[in-house]
Amino acid sequence: MPELPEVEVTRLSFAHRIAGATIEAVSLGQSLRWPLGIRPEKLLGRRVLAVRRRGKYLLLDLSEGLLLIHLGMSGSLSFASQLPERTKHDHVELRTSLGTLRLNDPRRFGAVVYAQSETSPIARKLLGGLGVEPLSEDFRPENFHAALQQRKSAIKQVLLAGDIVVGVGNIYASEALFLAGIRPTLAAHRISRPRAARLHAAVREVLARAVEKGGSTLRDFSNAQGENGYFQLEAMVYGRAGLPCKVCGTTIRLIKQGQRSTFYCPACQK
DNA sequence: AAAAGCCCCTGGATGC
DNA sequence: TGCATCCAGGGGCTTT
Numbered sequence: 086m087p088e089l090p091e092v093e094v095t096r097l098s099f100a101h102r103i104a105g106a107t108i109e110a111v112s113l114g115q116s117l118r119w120p121l122g123i124r125p126e127k128l129l130g131r132r133v134l135a136v137r138r139r140g141k142y143l144l145l146d147l148s149e150g151l152l153l154i155h156l157g158m159s160g161s162l163s164f165a166s167q168l169p170e171r172t173k174h175d176h177v178e179l180r181t182s183l184g185t186l187r188l189n190d191p192r193r194f195g196a197v198v199y200a201q202s203e204t205s206p207i208a209r210k211l212l213g214g215l216g217v218e219p220l221s222e223d224f225r226p227e228n229f230h231a232a233l234q235q236r237k238s239a240i241k242q243v244l245l246a247g248d249i250v251v252g253v254g255n256i257y258a259s260e261a262l263f264l265a266g267i268r269p270t271l272a273a274h275r276i277s278r279p280r281a282a283r284l285h286a287a288v289r290e291v292l293a294r295a296v297e298k299g300g301s302t303l304r305d306f307s308n309a310q311g312e313n314g315y316f317q318l319e320a321m322v323y324g325r326a327g328l329p330c331k332v333c334g335t336t337i338r339l340i341k342q343g344q345r346s347t348f349y350c351p352a353c354q355k
Numbered sequence: 356a357a358a359a360g361c362c363c364c365t366g367g368a369t370g371c
Numbered sequence: 372t373g374c375a376t377c378c379a380g381g382g383g384c385t386t387t
Contacts, residue, residue, distance in 0.1 A: 158381055192364045
């Protein structure tokens with residue numbers, strides 16, 4: 086489910102409510118992708134200072150150390166003073182003085198990992214290889230073009246890899262490439278400077294727009310307040326195989342790239 | 356260094 | 372209704 090917009094929407098939905106809370110209890114369900122990395126009782130009494138985002142990770146700054154939270158494919162967070170009864174896919178629960186934070190993740194590709202600092206070995210392993218934040222000032226057309234020149238694989242897969250620019254997942258990669266008029270199979274190093282600039286703008290535009298719409302709720306995504314997203318309703322190509330392009334009417338195509346679906350318009354994207 | 360495949364896991368939709 | 376197959380928002384790890 087969660088690409089940058091869904092993670093950011095989740096962050097916005099509880100960051101201000103959990104800030105300053107003291108951790109009172111931690112309980113774990115089934116194992117996730119990685120172990121927590123600290124004895125849960127060690128977290129008791131620590132405070133949650135802030136919630137930041139890096140790529141698709143949420144970073145909970147604690148009075149000592151931080152928690153890295155990843156939602157994987159099917160994870161979602163809830164934060165409320167009163168939550169419904171726990172179900173079998175609720176794998177991490179953090180009870181605090183201001184409410185309970187709960188991770189639900191049926192597929193368990195997600196994770197909650199403790200790190201002593203952002204430079205600790207585990208934090209470096211998870212965050213170290215990440216590319217630039219697409220919505221920050223550091224994401225610049227010139228640098229983006231230069232980075233693409235180094236890569237021979239298909240632009241869609243380069244976007245997904247996340248080592249040049251973070252946060253673009255399977256939905257928004259297809260959407261950004263449509264917006265930029267670029268064929269997903271085009272080798273990244275073949276993209277001209279002006280076209281790279283156009284893709285740069287498209288990535289920013291599609292992600293920012295998706296955040297505004299509360300993300301995409303394809304099956305089960307909701308933010309930490311339980312609210313759904315609506316960006317999927319305005320998707321131009323994602324999930325629209327066989328349907329007419331909203332711009333030119335040509336039938337949208339579905340192909341596989343690296344075992345993942347890619348959608349594009351063969352007329353609008355060259 | 357980069358690229359390509361594999362795999363982790365559960366559940367919903369579809370087909371016979 | 373039962374069972375097999377395919378598919379799904381991610382990404383680390385291993386092998387070329």
